[in-house]
Structures are given as C-alpha cells and as structure tokens.
Amino acid sequence: MDMRDMPQMDSKQQTMMWQQNQYMGDSGIQSGATTQAPPSVSSKHGVDEMDTGEDASQMMFDFDTGGFGQGFTQEQVDDMNQQLNQTRSQRVRAAMFPETLEEGLQIPSTQLDPTQPTAVQRLSEPSQMLKHAVVNLINYQDDADLATRAIPELTKLLNDEDQVVVSQAAMMVHQLSKKEASRHAIMNSPQMVSALVRAMSSTNDMETTRCAAGTLHNLSHHRQGLLAIFKSGGIPALVKLLSSSMESVLFYAITTLHNLLLHQEGSKMAVRLAGGLQKMVLLLQRNNLKFLAITTDCLQILAYGNQESKLIILASGGPAELVRIMRTYTYEKLLWTTSRVLKVLSVCPSNKPAIVEAGENGVSLSMHLGHQSQRLVQNCLWTLRNLSDAATKSDTMEGLLQMLVQLLTSSDINIVTCTAGILSNLTCNNQHNKVTVCQVGGIEALVRTILQAGDREDITEPAVCALRHLTSRHQEAEMAQNAVRLHYGLPVLVKLLHPPSRWPLIKAVVGLIRNLALCPANHAPLREHGAIPRIVQLLIKAHQDTQRRATGTGSQAGVYVDGVRMEEIVEGTVGALHILAREPHNRAVIRGLNCIPLFVQLLYSPVENIQRVASGVLCELASEKEGAEMIEQEGATAPLTELLHSRNEGVATYAAAVLFRMSEDKPQDYKKRLSVELTSSLFRGEQVPWGEPALLDDIEGSSLPQEPSFRGDAVYQGSGPGSIQGSIHQGYDPQQVDSMQGLEIGSHQGSNYMPDLGTSELHFEGMDPSQPQGPHDSQMAAWFDTDL
Amino acid sequence: MAGHTAGDPLECYGIPIVLQKEPDHDENGQQVLEEDGKPRFRCGFRIGGGIDQDPAKSPQGYPDKGVYITFVYEGGPAFLAGLQVHDKILQVNGHDFTVVTHKKAVEYIKRKPVLNMLIYRKGMPSLQPKPMDAGPPFHQFQQQYSGNQPQYSPAPQSPAQFQRGY
Numbered sequence: 001m002d003m004r005d006m007p008q009m010d011s012k013q014q015t016m017m018w019q020q021n022q023y024m025g026d027s028g029i030q031s032g033a034t035t036q037a038p039p040s041v042s043s044k045h046g047v048d049e050m051d052t053g054e055d056a057s058q059m060m061f062d063f064d065t066g067g068f069g070q071g072f073t074q075e076q077v078d079d080m081n082q083q084l085n086q087t088r089s090q091r092v093r094a095a096m097f098p099e100t101l102e103e104g105l106q107i108p109s110t111q112l113d114p115t116q117p118t119a120v121q122r123l124s125e126p127s128q129m130l131k132h133a134v135v136n137l138i139n140y141q142d143d144a145d146l147a148t149r150a151i152p153e154l155t156k157l158l159n160d161e162d163q164v165v166v167s168q169a170a171m172m173v174h175q176l177s178k179k180e181a182s183r184h185a186i187m188n189s190p191q192m193v194s195a196l197v198r199a200m201s202s203t204n205d206m207e208t209t210r211c212a213a214g215t216l217h218n219l220s221h222h223r224q225g226l227l228a229i230f231k232s233g234g235i236p237a238l239v240k241l242l243s244s245s246m247e248s249v250l251f252y253a254i255t256t257l258h259n260l261l262l263h264q265e266g267s268k269m270a271v272r273l274a275g276g277l278q279k280m281v282l283l284l285q286r287n288n289l290k291f292l293a294i295t296t297d298c299l300q301i302l303a304y305g306n307q308e309s310k311l312i313i314l315a316s317g318g319p320a321e322l323v324r325i326m327r328t329y330t331y332e333k334l335l336w337t338t339s340r341v342l343k344v345l346s347v348c349p350s351n352k353p354a355i356v357e358a359g360e361n362g363v364s365l366s367m368h369l370g371h372q373s374q375r376l377v378q379n380c381l382w383t384l385r386n387l388s389d390a391a392t393k394s395d396t397m398e399g400l401l402q403m404l405v406q407l408l409t410s411s412d413i414n415i416v417t418c419t420a421g422i423l424s425n426l427t428c429n430n431q432h433n434k435v436t437v438c439q440v441g442g443i444e445a446l447v448r449t450i451l452q453a454g455d456r457e458d459i460t461e462p463a464v465c466a467l468r469h470l471t472s473r474h475q476e477a478e479m480a481q482n483a484v485r486l487h488y489g490l491p492v493l494v495k496l497l498h499p500p501s502r503w504p505l506i507k508a509v510v511g512l513i514r515n516l517a518l519c520p521a522n523h524a525p526l527r528e529h530g531a532i533p534r535i536v537q538l539l540i541k542a543h544q545d546t547q548r549r550a551t552g553t554g555s556q557a558g559v560y561v562d563g564v565r566m567e568e569i570v571e572g573t574v575g576a577l578h579i580l581a582r583e584p585h586n587r588a589v590i591r592g593l594n595c596i597p598l599f600v601q602l603l604y605s606p607v608e609n610i611q612r613v614a615s616g617v618l619c620e621l622a623s624e625k626e627g628a629e630m631i632e633q634e635g636a637t638a639p640l641t642e643l644l645h646s647r648n649e650g651v652a653t654y655a656a657a658v659l660f661r662m663s664e665d666k667p668q669d670y671k672k673r674l675s676v677e678l679t680s681s682l683f684r685g686e687q688v689p690w691g692e693p694a695l696l697d698d699i700e701g702s703s704l705p706q707e708p709s710f711r712g713d714a715v716y717q718g719s720g721p722g723s724i725q726g727s728i729h730q731g732y733d734p735q736q737v738d739s740m741q742g743l744e745i746g747s748h749q750g751s752n753y754m755p756d757l758g759t760s761e762l763h764f765e766g767m768d769p770s771q772p773q774g775p776h777d778s779q780m781a782a783w784f785d786t787d788l
Numbered sequence: 789m790a791g792h793t794a795g796d797p798l799e800c801y802g803i804p805i806v807l808q809k810e811p812d813h814d815e816n817g818q819q820v821l822e823e824d825g826k827p828r829f830r831c832g833f834r835i836g837g838g839i840d841q842d843p844a845k846s847p848q849g850y851p852d853k854g855v856y857i858t859f860v861y862e863g864g865p866a867f868l869a870g871l872q873v874h875d876k877i878l879q880v881n882g883h884d885f886t887v888v889t890h891k892k893a894v895e896y897i898k899r900k901p902v903l904n905m906l907i908y909r910k911g912m913p914s915l916q917p918k919p920m921d922a923g924p925p926f927h928q929f930q931q932q933y934s935g936n937q938p939q940y941s942p943a944p945q946s947p948a949q950f951q952r953g954y
Contacts, residue, residue: 672796782845783846784841785859788830788833
C-alpha cells in the first residue's frame with residue numbers, strides 16, 4: 001500500500017481506520033531499525049527507505065498526505081487483528097521479561113507515533129521493577145526467617161566458654177554474613193556484634209579471629225553495620241588486630257578500619273586513641289600493594305587537619321617509610337595515596353625537615369613529576385611547594401629545577417601555579433639555584449608563563465617573585481636582566497602595574513623593575529612603556545594611605561592593604577625610581593612628574609630605609625643643575641642636614657652628596673661653612689680610614705681646637721677636610737677615593753702651575769707669603785727637604 | 789689646584805699610588821736596622837714642604853705649603869710606583885698632607901711599610917662643574933652602598949600562602 005496514492009481522507013474515515021486497528025508507522029519497542037514490519041506498513045518516503053532499516057522517526061505517518069484511504073476488506077481486517085492478538089502476549093513478555101525473549105524474534109509493533117509510546121511500553125519499566133521486588137522478597141523471606149531464628153542461638157554460642165564451640169559459631173556467622181538478608185539480621189542485633197568483637201579479641205584461635213574479622217568486614221559495607229561495630233567497641237579490637245601475623249586477618253582489619261574511617265563519625269578519634277597511627281606506620285613496611293594503598297589512605301584520613309596525628313606519624317618514622325614507598329613502587333593508586341599523606345604532612349613544620357631529609361630534597365617526589373596521572377603530579381607538586389621553603393640550603397637540585405622549568409609549559413593551570421610557587425621559593429636567597437634556573441632557560445619560561453597567565457594573580461605573583469630573585473645577586477643576574485627584555489617581558493610587566501593587579505603582585509613587580517633597571521639597556525624600554533609615571537602614581541597613592549592612617553592610629557604596625565604594608569610600597573617604588581634615575585632622560589621624566597616635593601617629604605620619614613632611598617633618588621636627580629635647584633627650592637637642605645647625622649651610612653652619604661651638589665653655585669663662604677658642617681657631622685671618632693687605628697690619636701695630637709694649631713679659623717670644629725675622606729672611606733676599598741671626586745667637596749681653584757715659573761697665573765688663594773698664616777705659634781722654617 | 793691654602797677645603801683629581809717600601813741596605817748589602825732593631829725601609833724619594841715651611845724659599849718655586857716630592861731615586865720603590873718629581877702629596881695612609889708640618893709628614897711616611905698615597909700632578913685636568921655624563925664614578929659609589937643594604941629578595945613566603953595540606 002503506497003500512501004502516496006491514497007486520497008485525502010476526511011476525519012470520519014480516519015476514525016474508521018483507527019477502529020479497524022490499522023496501525024501504521026513502525027517503531028518497535030526495540031529500535032525500529034531492526035524491526036522488519038510486514039508490508040502493510042509503509043512510509044511516506046517509500047519502500048526503499050524501509051528496506052535499509054532507517055530509524056523509525058524517518059517514517060512518519062502523515063495524515064495530511066492522504067493517509068491510507070484505501071479501504072480494507074473485512075477479511076483483511078480480521079486477519080490483521082488476529083495477528084496482533086497473537087503477538088500481544090509476546091509484546092507484554094518482552095516488556096516485562098526481556099531476558100526471556102528468543103533471539104531474532106520479530107514482534108510486530110503497535111506504536112503509531114514515535115513520540116507516543118504504547119501502553120505496554122509505558123508500563124514496561126514499572127513492571128520490571130515490580131518483578132525485581134518480587135524476586136527479592138522471595139529471597140529475603142528465606143534468609144530472614146533463617147536469620148531471625150538463628151541469630152540469638154548463635155550469639156549464645158559465641159559467648160560460650162568452649163573455644164571449639166566459639167570457633168564453630170564464628171564460622172557459621174561468617175557464612176551467614178555473606179548473604180544479604182542474614183547480614184542485615186546480624187547488623188541489627190547489637191548483642192551479636194558485641195559477641196563477635198569479644199570473641200575476636202579474647203580468643204587464641206586464629207580461625208575464630210579470622211572468621212569474626214571477616215564478618216565484621218562484611219558488615220562494614222553498610223552504614224548500620226559500621227554503626228554497630230563502632231558502638232560495640234570494635235575499633236580498639238580491630239586496631240589490636242593490626243599487629244596480627246595472619247595476612248587475611250590484617251587485611252580484614254585494615255579494610256574494616258578504612259571503611260569506618262571513611263564513613264563512620266567518631267572513628268578517627270577512636271582510632272587515634274587506640275594507638276592506630278603507630279601501628280599503621282609500622283605496617284608501611286609491608287609490600288603488598290593494595291594493602292599499602294589502603295593503609296596510606298587511612299593515614300591520610302587520620303592526619304588531615306590534625307596536628308597531633310602528624311606529630312605521631314613523624315615520631316613513628318612515617319616520613320622515611322612514605323618516601324621509601326614513593327621511590328620503590330609504580331602502582332599509581334599507591335603512589336597517589338602516599339603523595340596525599342606526604343602533602344598533608346608537609347604542612348606541619350616539624351615534619352617538613354624530616355621529609356626533606358628523607359626525600360633528599362624532593363628527589364623522590366620529583367621523579368614522578370613526569371607521570372601520566374595528573375592527580376599524582378598535582379599532589380607531588382603541592383607537597384614540593386610546601387616543602388620548598390625548607391629546602392633552600394641544598395646544592396643538588398639541578399634535576400629538579402630543570403624539571404620544574406619544563407613543567408611551567410604545562411597546560412594544566414594548577415600545575416603551573418604550583419611550579420611557579422616552588423621556583424620562587426627555591427630561588428630565594430640561593431645563588432646556586434638562581435644560576436641553575438637561568439642556565440636551563442628559566443627566564444624565558446617564566447616570562448612566557450606571565451604572558452599567558454593574563455590577570456591570574458595566583459600564577460603571576462610567584463612567577464614575578466621568581467624573576468625578581470633571578471635578576472639580582474648572582475653571577476648571571478645581568479644576563480637575566482637582559483633576557484627579560486629580550487623575551488618581550490617588559491611591556492607585560494609594566495602592564496601588571498595597573499589594575500586589576502592587587503598590592504602583593506604590584507609590590508613584586510616594582511621590585512623586579514628595580515632589578516631590571518640595574519641593566520642600562522633596560523632604561524629606555526622601561527621609560528617608553530610608561531613605567532615611570534605609573535610607579536610615581538603608585539608611590540603617591542601608597543604615601544597618601546600611610547599619611548591618612550598614621551594620623552589616625554599613629555601605630556608602629558603600619559598600614560596594611562591586601563596584606564601589604566604601604567610603607568613597603570613607598571620604599572619599593574622610590575627604590576625603583578632611584579635606580580631608574582641613573583639615566584638622564586628618566587631623570588627628566590621624574591622631574592617632570594613633580595615628584596621632588598614628595599621625595600623631600602619622605603626625607604622626614606622615621607623609617608631608615610625610606611630615608612635612604614629618598615636621599616638616593618634625590619642624589620641622582622641632583623646630577624643636573626635643574627634638579628639640584630628644584631631640590632633646593634623644596635627646602636631639602638634642612639632635612640638633609642639632619643640626615644647627615646644618621647647612623648645609617650648610606651643615608652648620611654647620600655645626604656652629603658646631595659648637599660654638595662646643591663652647593664655647586666654657591667658663594668665660597670657658603671661652601672666653606674657647608675663643608676665644615678659636613679666634616680663635623682660626618683667625622684665620627686670611632687671610624688678609622690684605611691684601617692689606621694692611630695689616626696684618631698694623630699689628629700687629636702695635631703689639630704684639635706684645644707691645641708694651638710695652624711688653623712685659627714674658629715669655624716673649623718673638627719679636624720679638617722681630610723676627615724671627610726677618612727670617614728667615607730671607612731669600610732670601602734681604597735679605590736673609592738675616585739668617588740670622592742663626585743662629592744664636589746668645596747670649591748676648586750682651577751689653574752695650573754709650573755714649578756719653574758712664578759707667573760701671575762699662579763693663583764694663591766688668600767695666601768700672602770709675607771703674612772703669617774693665621775695665628776699660630778710655630779715659626780716658618782727655611783725650606784728644606786728630607787730624604788726618605 | 790696650585791696655591792691651595794692649607795686648611796681650606798680642597799677638591800681636585802688625585803692619582804692613587806701604592807708604594808711598597810723596600811728594606812734598606814748599606815754598601816755591603818747588609819740590612820740597615822733602626823735603633824730598636826727593626827729593619828729600616830726606604831721609599832726612594834725626597835719630600836719638601838709643609839705648613840711650617842716657607843714655599844717662597846723653595847728652589848723649585850712651589851706655590852703653596854703642601855708637601856712635594858723633590859726628588860725620585862732611579863729604580864727605587866717610588867720610581868717603580870710611578871711617583872714623579874714635583875708631585876704634590878695629598879694623602880698618605882689617610883693622613884691629610886695638605887695640612888701637615890714637615891716633621892709630621894716625615895713621621896707618617898716612615899711609619900708604615902706600605903703607603904697608600906694620593907698625588908696631585910701638574911697637568912691633570914682641573915675639576916669642572918659636574919657634566920651630565922659624569923655619572924659613572926658616582927654610580928660606582930652608589931653601588932657600594934647598595935651592596936650593603938637589605939636586598940630585595942624577601943624571606944621565603946610563609947607557608948600559609950602556599951599550603952594545600954588542609
């Protein structure tokens with residue numbers, strides 16, 4: 001019957017069709033694709049589609065295209081009805097007991113519309129559930145009956161004095177516990193469970209113990225079972241069993257304990273109290289893999305968040321055993337559970353050194369960093385990160401560092417975050433590590449990480465800190481400073497100074513920029529990327545914060561924002577500007593930003609470090625006349641003069657330098673007074689230039705005001721200009737004498753003299769040979785020379 | 789630099805010279821000893837001047853009361869160190885030689901076997917007001933200080949930040 005040929009039917013005819021049970025369309029209970037319905041069924045798309053076994057949804061019964069107006073004879077209708085009736089039972093059976101269907105049986109389906117299931121289909125699922133329930137009931141009934149009658153008996157027998165009886169009873173109970181209904185009966189009888197526990201602990205017979213333990217093990221798969229065991233004091237008994245020599249007993253005991261720890265409230269405390277930790281650590285010496293996996297998992301559950309447990313594990317020699325496992329085995333689950341225990345322990349400050357030592361600074365962990373299992377790698381990394389601040393003293397970390405640098409390129413964010421943190425800690429204050437990381441391409445990797453991390457501060461902060469460590473205070477520092485620029489790190493770093501970066505990250509970036517500015521080649525790029533204005537902005541903001549709060553609280557604690565002290569930001573930014581100001585164009589920019597008033601204000605800060613960086617940057621800015629003038633206009637002279645007396649040498653020297661530079665164009669007497677002031681303040685009696693302890697005596701002997709000296713000038717309080725050189729040289733090598741030139745002490749009378757010419761070019765400053773030089777007593781002798 | 793008044797602050801370029809004295813030998817090759825038995829050392833030069841001397845009376849016509857080297861022995865320690873005649877001694881071992889008496893100068897020089905000296909020599913460029921690119925000496929100066937200051941690497945991060953054991 002080809003539907004395409006059928007004329008359009010009116011509704012009445014359609015209803016008649018329905019009544020005649022002509023169901024068209026095909027979709028069996030099974031997928032229509034497999035059902036080959038008899039030719040009475042056709043699709044609108046033609047027979048060929050049906051033959052290829054198309055999905056039933058393709059075959060749409062479409063009333064609109066003309067239905068199936070072709071009438072059937074009554075005979076045909078009866079025929080069809082009979083067919084459907086016969087197969088009805090098959091359909092029902094198929095719905096309820098699909099497992100009983102014969103292979104290859106084709107049941108004509110009655111489903112008209114694929115979206116509308118037939119009644120049988122709708123009932124198929126509920127009927128299956130019903131079937132299962134009935135089956136269960138039948139089973140249960142058998143077992144439950146048995147159990148209800150037998151349990152009290154068995155309980156009595158378990159409490160018997162005769163060991164043999166107890167043993168037999170235990171075996172019975174064990175058998176019973178293997179089946180579900182009886183298991184429930186056992187669980188629900190607290191007396192039975194107590195009897196089991198008692199029998200287990202007090203017997204000498206291994207068989208009894210084994211059966212009882214086995215029973216408890218079976219019970220432990222159910223919540224009520226766990227509760228029953230817990231309530232009847234099963235935990236201490238099970239912990240005692242951990243010392244057993246029988247493998248199966250051990251296995252039952254540990255597995256039961258494991259289930260208890262996982263699911264039963266209060267078990268952790270009970271296990272700890274019963275001394276379970278020590279026993280479990282001892283068990284780590286065994287070599288059954290699954291057993292070890294369960295034991296380590298128990299340890300992890302017990303130690304998590306509990307400091308005391310961690311200490312007990314440490315005291316029992318846990319770290320060494322755990323590290324041994326990491327080194328010896330390759331079973332992934334075991335490695336994973338062990339790494340979790342190590343991770344939990346690595347948080348404890350007492351455990352840290354033990355783990356570091358046992359694991360040779362993370363070698364045993366790092367050997368798994370290349371493993372396929374992500375969870376294992378992740379745990380190892382977390383553990384390493386926690387350990388990394390305790391492991392800074394070793395020199396043998398090349399392999400680990402190389403591996404870590406490689407891991408920076410991983411696509412897993414957690415791994416990258418961890419690795420950056422580890423690298424940051426390992427490079428902190430450790431020259432050897434710094435050099436190693438530089439040599440294995442660490443700089444490039446870190447810069448790339450920062451580029452890819454975008455605004456994820458979890459990653460950028462430790463990465464920037466690591467770069468900061470790598471760019472200073474080791475022999476490859478200069479190379480590192482250049483490398484950051486060569487790998488296009490500068491733009492992104494300057495960008496990180498802007499929002500949404502928070503203060504911890506900003507502090508790290510400012511420190512890094514300061515280090516980068518130590519390399520002259522970085523000066524221009526940093527300026528071009530706008531680092532200087534932004535740093536000044538940050539400085540102003542931080543400074544305002546300190547001012548605002550300081551007036552309020554006036555406390556020593558400092559102002560914290562995001563956990564960072566604003567004073568540190570002030571110090572950091574000014575420090576960075578200090579180094580940046582080495583370059584003339586940078587100085588021009590800084591001057592243009594009108595920072596000098598702020599720097600002068602900072603000179604009044606009580607914090608020595610801030611004084612130092614402020615005076616340092618002013619010193620640089622004073623290199624140009626403009627700068628010096630601006631500084632002076634801000635009234636810097638007074639605070640600088642104060643700072644000359646600072647006990648911090650750096651502060652005093654920078655202050656002196658600025659004052660000298662500012663005094664360039666001043667009249668002579670001003671400079672004289674200034675140098676006197678500097679002399680007197682810079683010279684400290686206890687300091688000895690060039691290690692000459694006798695100097696002090698000499699100077700006292702020859703030029704102190706008490707003694708009549710050639711200097712009559714009352715202005716000189718101290719011992720003359722030589723002392724400036726003296727005091728500044730203290731502590732530095734003699735070559736520093738050159739630097740004195742930069743200080744521009746006093747004036748200079750430029751002229752050349754020629755020894756054999758007494759020409760007018762000779763400029764005798766205030767010197768009149770005919771006059772005595774000031775009021776002094778000694779006679780001027782005739783001129784002579786001495787051979788030495 | 790010429791004609792510097794003793795006691796005035798002075799600023800000029802100076803040459804640092806280290807002079808190692810040699811033990812003094814007499815004609816027979818014997819070591820000459822001082823009164824107290826210690827070997828005598830010689831520097832190999834002669835000095836003249838001092839604040840108690842009148843430079844107008846100096847044959848060399850020195851312009852001020854500084855201490856000058858009036859003679860350098862060939863092959864002597866002073867010669868080997870690079871000292872030249874008419875060098876003005878500014879400092880010896882930290883002592884300021886622009887304000888010493890002659891006797892004191894001699895004493896300072898005799899005191900130690902090694903002399904760290906600062907010399908002013910005719911012909912040296914006079915110190916100009918600092919141009920912009922005269923930065924380097926000062927930076928070296930700074931560098932010294934930055935070496936002594938607390939470094940930027942902080943202590944390792946406190947464990948609380950990075951731990952995931954909990």
